[in-house]
Amino acid sequence: MTDYDDLFAETAASDSLFVDKRALDPLREPDEIVARSEQQQQVARLLNGVHEGYLPTTVSIYGPPGTGKTVTTRRVCGEFAARTETFAVEYVNLKECRSLFSAANEIHLELTGTKRGAYEGLDGVFEGIWEALEAYPEWTVLILDEIDHIQHDSNYDPNDFFYRLLRGEGKLKRDLNLSVFLVSNELLEVDLRLDSRVKSAMDGEEVFFPPYGVALLERILRPRIEQAFRDGAVPDAVFEYGVREAARRWGDVRKALRLFRQAGETATERGLEAVTRECLDATIETTGKEAVTEKLLALPFNHFLVLTGVTGWTERPSGEIKQPVTTSEVVASLHQQNLAEEFLLSERAVRELVTDLETMGLVDTWVDSRGREGRVKQIETSFDPQWVRDVLERYVAETEQVDPESVLADPDVGS
Numbered sequence: 001m002t003d004y005d006d007l008f009a010e011t012a013a014s015d016s017l018f019v020d021k022r023a024l025d026p027l028r029e030p031d032e033i034v035a036r037s038e039q040q041q042q043v044a045r046l047l048n049g050v051h052e053g054y055l056p057t058t059v060s061i062y063g064p065p066g067t068g069k070t071v072t073t074r075r076v077c078g079e080f081a082a083r084t085e086t087f088a089v090e091y092v093n094l095k096e097c098r099s100l101f102s103a104a105n106e107i108h109l110e111l112t113g114t115k116r117g118a119y120e121g122l123d124g125v126f127e128g129i130w131e132a133l134e135a136y137p138e139w140t141v142l143i144l145d146e147i148d149h150i151q152h153d154s155n156y157d158p159n160d161f162f163y164r165l166l167r168g169e170g171k172l173k174r175d176l177n178l179s180v181f182l183v184s185n186e187l188l189e190v191d192l193r194l195d196s197r198v199k200s201a202m203d204g205e206e207v208f209f210p211p212y213g214v215a216l217l218e219r220i221l222r223p224r225i226e227q228a229f230r231d232g233a234v235p236d237a238v239f240e241y242g243v244r245e246a247a248r249r250w251g252d253v254r255k256a257l258r259l260f261r262q263a264g265e266t267a268t269e270r271g272l273e274a275v276t277r278e279c280l281d282a283t284i285e286t287t288g289k290e291a292v293t294e295k296l297l298a299l300p301f302n303h304f305l306v307l308t309g310v311t312g313w314t315e316r317p318s319g320e321i322k323q324p325v326t327t328s329e330v331v332a333s334l335h336q337q338n339l340a341e342e343f344l345l346s347e348r349a350v351r352e353l354v355t356d357l358e359t360m361g362l363v364d365t366w367v368d369s370r371g372r373e374g375r376v377k378q379i380e381t382s383f384d385p386q387w388v389r390d391v392l393e394r395y396v397a398e399t400e401q402v403d404p405e406s407v408l409a410d411p412d413v414g415s
């Protein structure tokens with residue numbers, strides 16, 4: 001029989017550097033929003049429009065990950081609602097919504113506590129939304145978070161979705177004062193290719209959340225690090241180094257919190273008295289890789305394929321991956337992979353895919369005029385090229401876009 005006293009004693013972290021690790025949980029609401037006074041003021045000013053009889057139909061709240069968009073928007077709206085009888089706020093996260101219908105249904109769920117059946121269609125769901133809003137206070141803000149996750153699907157166009165939300169007949173008929181706060185990483189009209197009809201129905205109000213710099217990140221992190229770690233477990237110089245690296249690399253609170261948590265775990269494992277720079281460096285190396293791996297696994301097949309071409313050249317004696325490469329080298333490398341015919345990409349297709357990859361931040365390109373061939377575009381990955389090879393097997397195993405068996409012209413050759 002297991003002796004549970006022993007079991008727990010054996011597995012307890014001895015001399016842990018943490019006293020309250022929860023302080024580093026990014027999902028935990030901070031007691032106080034710091035360092036976002038400008039954005040808080042912008043949102044507050046918009047909300048105060050209620051006292052003058054006006055709320056914009058839409059407000060775009062955008063900026064890179066971990067810059068406080070969600071936490072700030074919810075907090076300011078919530079505090080305003082608590083002080084204003086004629087105002088209500090509802091929050092819906094659309095991250096998991098796979099279709100526009102499910103996005104609308106998620107809003108329905110938040111407002112009514114129930115979902116509609118698929119047979120009722122988008123019309124039915126919107127009708128339910130308007131009916132529910134009739135019972136709301138005079139002014140309502142609907143925060144739609146991670147709205148950039150909704151995608152064109154075969155049944156509905158996002159333009160149609162937004163048009164209904166902003167100008168829907170049921171809404172106009174009932175004269176509802178609904179304002180939609182759209183939270184996303186990119187400006188939506190660009191990201192979702194909204195048409196002019198929808199754009200003209202949007203109010204063009206924008207609140208931008210830039211990445212955090214060193215000073216702001218330091219103010220946000222200091223109280224949480226103090227709460228999470230034992231006294232003296234994160235020396236000032238190490239804290240400052242970590243903050244600087246986090247600001248330079250990401251400007252993202254969530255990643256910065258994870259950096260310190262993992263570095264603390266590493267230090268504890270190594271039996272150190274305090275977190276060191278090396279612990280931070282070791283963590284940066286792996287978090288970087290984790291983040292890139294996630295991105296790589298989510299890529300469409302052709303994009304991933306091009307990356308295998310970009311990283312397909314090896315410097316012979318050392319075995320090191322050769323970078324940068326040119327577009328024709330990428331194409332040549334793909335041809336060497338013994339791919340089935342339908343997977344072969346033309347030089348033109350490769351060029352377009354490289355442009356996409358550059359937009360996603362996965363490759364850097366520049367034109368080099370010194371080469372033998374005159375002005376030639378040089379391409380290299382923005383991360384360690386070995387990571388593409390490391391993730392290859394997982395990509396093939398996990399992606400549902402291709403049948404692994406069908407990728408190679410002759411599966412037995414070239415492996």
Ligand SMILES: Nc1ncnc2c1ncn2[C@@H]1O[C@H](COP(=O)(O)OP(=O)(O)OP(=O)(O)O)[C@@H](O)[C@H]1O
Pocket residue numbers: 025026027028029030032033034035036063064065066067068069070071072184185209220253254
């Ligand atoms: N100004 C801030 N003051 C205090 N804590 C903050 C601040 N900004 C961010 N945080 C912390 O970072 C976490 C992440 O912030 P938040 O979720 O608001 O980012 P986001 O911009 O919405 O990111 P994403 O684009 O990934 O959704 C918050 O839960 C909070 O703990």
Ligand SMILES: [Mg+2]
Pocket residue numbers: 069070071145146
């Ligand atoms: Mg968010």
